[in-house]
Amino acid sequence: MNRSFAAPLGFSLLGFVLIVAYLLAPATESSEVIAALGPITASMVVAASVMLNRPVRPVPWLLYATGLGLLGVAPIVRASEWYGLTGPGFPAAFEAVTALAYPSLFVATVSITSGRRHARDLLAGSEPIIYAIALTALVWLAVTGPYVDDNTMPLPTEVWVLIFALLDGVLATLALRRVGDGEQARPVFQVMALGYLSLGAAHAATAWAASEGELGLGGPLAATLMVGPLLLGLVVTLPSLKTLVVSTGEPFRVHWSQILGLLLAALVPLGALILMLAFGSSSTSSFVVVSLATVSVVVLALARMWRLVDQVRLLTEQRGHARLAAMVEHSSDVVMLADDQGRVNYASPGLRATLGYDPESWSGRHLVDVVIDAERIDAMRQFERLVESGHGGTVEFETSLLHADGQHRKANVVVANLVGGAAVDGIVATFRDVTEQRNLERQLSHRAFHDELTGLANRALFLDRMDHALRVTRPVSDPVVVLFVDLDDFKSVNDVLGHAVGDQLLKTVADRIRHAAGSGDTAARLGGDEFAILLEDRGGIERAIDVAESLLESLREPVTIAGYDVAVLASVGVAVAAPEMSTTSLLRDADVAMYEAKRAGKGQIRIFDPAMRLVATKHLEYRSELAAALEEEQLRRGARVSTSASTSPGCRSVNPTSSSV
Structure with a gap:
């Protein structure tokens, strides 16, 4: 057998034995001792459970045990009354001792059923209370009211008949507040509510019989007073006591049935009151009770629904804050x-x-x-x-x-x-x-405007810097100057030593060009073995010559690459910007000057002169005519090339002669 069910089963058997013993025992003073054993045993079990389990809040459970113990004293007092020690009657000492138990039971039950989750919400779990008030109004209207209104029983007696049943009903509704908790705690509060309901029914039945002088010792009616305390003692034997004093911590939920139930609970006594007013009820007590119940239920239901809506809003905010906190934390x-x-x-x-x-x-x-x-x-x-x-x-x-x-x-x-x-x-x-x-971003920007191999500015950035320099107004003595640098016979380095050596040589040349240029100048690699320097610092043509000579001097110094001592020469063309000149024209003039430097023997410096443009144009024309002659097969061995006097200026023709090689 599961050990968790051993204690509840054992206590249930003990309670059953006590009830049977009471029913079988003669209706004497000793039988009331058996009746007292039920609540007293329940009280002792609760106290022992507190000492064994050591709950977080033991005081409520000790008060709970005290209340059950006082309920156990009441049967002994009843026996003494019955046998003439104080004299029988209703209400008497038995009811007074029973009333002493309720302060302890109320404080204990409120504390136990509140839990940590309900500590700040007085209306938490109040739906059973609202339902109980509505049901009480109907029961009073249908059952209790007619007996009260027949005036056969004095008012104090009527109060004593109903008071314990009402108190037990309220305690039951307090226990029902926690029935909606987790699976582990639900049976505990179900048994507690059942115990209070059983005790309330027994109190109502025995009080009514006592008021009519029909209650005696022993018998089934008196035995009903033992059932409720035994069920209340059974509570602490269920697993486990700690779940009763610590909230389950389950997330708050609102179901549509809660709102619907509250609406129905408010409408039931309100509808009964409207019917009483419409048909003219003659029961004053019923009218008072139903009116009070209607006001109480409507106020509590509206307050509870408002609280539920507010809790939904708070829960939504908390979930939003939790999501935000999780995002921030991670x-x-x-x-x-x-x-x-x-x-x-x-x-x-x-x-x-x-x-x-x-x-x-x-x-x-x-x-x-x-x-x-x-x-x-x-x-x-x-x-x-x-x-x-x-x-x-x-x-x-x-x-x-x-x-x-x-x-x-x-x-x-x-x-x-x-x-x-x-x-x-x-x-x-x-x-x-x-x-x-x-x-x-810096890397991408650098790659977009700089040569990847040498780190110098590329053609796009160089042209942009040229355009900016040409737009700035400058004195005639300080013009913009461009140096066009082309390495001599660089192709042979790639062909003989390989492109890897050629790349290393280009990097070295770039470093020397960068060193020759000033801090305010722009050095660029235009492509292949072509470089350029934009001189923006003051100095004009004189400084351009100094920079070019310094560069050529540094290039004559060999550099060791892959075990080879490599020296490279360069041809430098210098062009000076004229007013309103474009970047294309200025760079073209520097290129023309560089080609003139190569024609002069390489490793030379030439400054652009407009006459160079005419020479370059003639060379271009010669190349075009020679290419056309080759394509049209106008050249043959032994042919002599002459210029026809009849052709227009700037045009060349190729005429073969009859001589042979």
């Missing part, structure tokens, strides 16, 4: 809550993950203490501007934060002024680490 962003002076009250765990600081240690510090010293003053200005903006104001800025290891982290900061708000009262600051994002 977010990598740093969230801080501060007062209007900037003193931090709360820092999220993201502070440790992002910046390496303990969130607890940040309490009391200022929001901007996390900003690096160089930017802290600007951050403080932003905070002051936010405070001045008042409730609802927001500022957003980007700053650098100081990591615990001394590194700087770039962060996007959003600060909101929620001082005086209902949900959040204070300044809320969110720091989002954007270091990696900014680094990536």
Whole structure:
């Protein structure tokens, strides 16, 4: 047998034996001792359970045991009354001793059934009470009222007949408040409610019989007084006592049946009262009772429904706060809550993950203490501007934060002024680490405007810088100058030593070009082995010559790459910008000058002269005519090329002769 059922079964058998013994015993004073054993045994079991289980709140259970013990004293007093020690009657000492038990039972039951979940809600679980009041009104109207109104019983006697039954009914409804709790606690309160209901029925029946002089010792009617206390003692044998004093902690739920039940409970006595008024009821007591029940039920039902709606609202807010708290707790962003002076009250765990600081240690510090010293003053200005903006104001800025290891982290900061708000009262600051994002943006920007191999500016950035320089008004003595640099015979390095060596050589050349240029100049790789330098610093053509000569001198120094000593020469063309000149024209002139330097023997410097453009144009024409002649097979061995006098200027023709090789 399961040990958890051994105690309830054993106590139930003991109670059954006591009831049978009472019914079989002669109706004497000794039989009332058996009747007293039921409540006294229940009281002793409760006290023993308190000592064994050590509940969190033992006092209510000790009062519970005291109340049951006083119920056990009542049968002995009844026996003494019956045998002439005080004289029988109703009400008498028996009822007085019974009444002494109820203060202890009320305090104990209220405390036990309130639980921690109901401690702050006086109306929690009040639906059974509301239902009981509505049902009492109907029972009074249908059963009790007619007996009270027949005037055969004095009013004090009527009160004594009903008082214990009403008190037991209220105690039962208190127990029913917790029937909706978890599976483990539900049987406990069901048995407790059943015990009070049984005791109430027994009190009503025996009191009515006693008032009529029909109650005697022994017999089934008197035995009913033993059932209720035994059921109340059975409560503490159910598993487990600790669940009775600690709320189950189950989440609050509102079911549509609760609202429907409250509406019906309010409508039942109200409908009965309307019918009584409509048909003219002659029962004054019924009218008073039903009226009081109607007012009580309507007020309690409305108050309970309002409380349920309010609890649903609070639960919704709590769930929202819980979701927000979970997001904040698991977010990598740093969230801080501060007062209007900037003193931090709360820092999220993201502070440790992002910046390496303990969130607890940040309490009391200022929001901007996390900003690096160089930017802290600007951050403080932003905070002051936010405070001045008042409730609802927001500022957003980007700053650098100081990591615990001394590194700087770039962060996007959003600060909101929620001082005086209902949900959040204070300044809320969110720091989002954007270091990696900014680094990536810089890398992408650098790759978009810089040569990936050498790190110099690419053609797009060089042309942009040229365009900007040409748009700026400058004195005639300080023109914009462009140097076009082309490496001589670089193709042979790639062909003989390989492209890897060629790339290393290009990097070395780029470093020397960067060193030759000034801090305000722009050095670029235009593609392949072509480089350019935009001179914006003052100095004009004289400085351009100095830079070109310095560059050629540095390039003559060999560089060791993969075991090879490699030296490379370069041809440099220099072009000076004229007024209203375009970037395309200026770069073309520098290119023309560079080709003239190559024709002069390589490793040379040439300054652009307009005559060079004519020579370059002629060379281009020659190349075009030669290509056309080859395509049209106008050349043959032994042919002599001459220029026809009849052709127009700038045009060339190829005419074969009759001579042979």
